[in-house]
Amino acid sequence: MPELPEVELVARSLAEHCAGRTIARAELLRDRLSPDITPRDFARKLRRALIEDVMRRGKHLLVKLDRGMTLIVHLRMSGRFLLLPEKAPLPPHTHALFYLDDAHKLAFTDQRHFGMMKLIADDHLADAKELRALAPEPFSDEFSPSYLHQTLARTNRLLKETLLDQTKVTGLGNIYAAEAMFRARINPFIRAAQLSKPRAARLHEAIISVLRESIAHGSTLNIDPRDIEASYYGGGHQGRWHVYDREGEPCLRCSAPIRRVARGGRSTYYCFRCQRY
């Protein structure tokens, strides 16, 4: 599912439901979910671990355990957590299981098998290759208008592609990149370096507000009500996106039909009239 707002909500709900719980037993059902560790060691290292907190960095979940360990989880396209009664049947595509000490189990499911887990000692967390190169958090002071302007100025790629590069800006994916550029009224196909300072500042504001509002509204994606973060979701996503997945529908600002352009196997949605330059 996930871009930053979805991962944030998963992190919050995992923290709410699982922080303070002990993992009675863990099972890695698909080896390649966590390729650095055998299923046997996965079970051994997690057995009786206390979940202290669950945080987010970029699109990664950080499950902070006692004994100086953190489980890094990336949901990629289809990773989900479901909190189920201990004896409930396993959902399809369950690749890892965590039996908690409160008669529930946490199931990690992943239809497309792109998800990733890595158990890492806290000493090495900061330099884990998954986290090391990530751009500053969008809600941090470090992610400033001038940071964005200078970062974009140093690339030759198209703006849209650059916004998806997690080492330049972290947390945006295909949906929210499109939504942020629409909000800032900037064309996705300009060169990133072409963006003037005032327009970079406008994009900066748009990125932050799109992400912030999506978190506040409970994201924009359709989710299974059994997903752990389901309680944070409002009334579904109807009408929330302005351009994403709206090819041919009227722009909500100017009524021009929204365009979709496919490149490198991915779609970019934008309003050709509002986002001319």
Add this chain to the structure above:
DNA sequence: ACCCTCACCTGCACGC
């Protein structure tokens, strides 16, 4: 160091 393409999987919607 950068940039591009492909690869990783399954399932669903669509057109014939």
Add this chain to the structure above:
DNA sequence: TGCGTGCAGGTGAGGG
């Protein structure tokens, strides 16, 4: 109904 095609929210490896 059945089959082939294209597409889906993300990234990493490997090449130029």
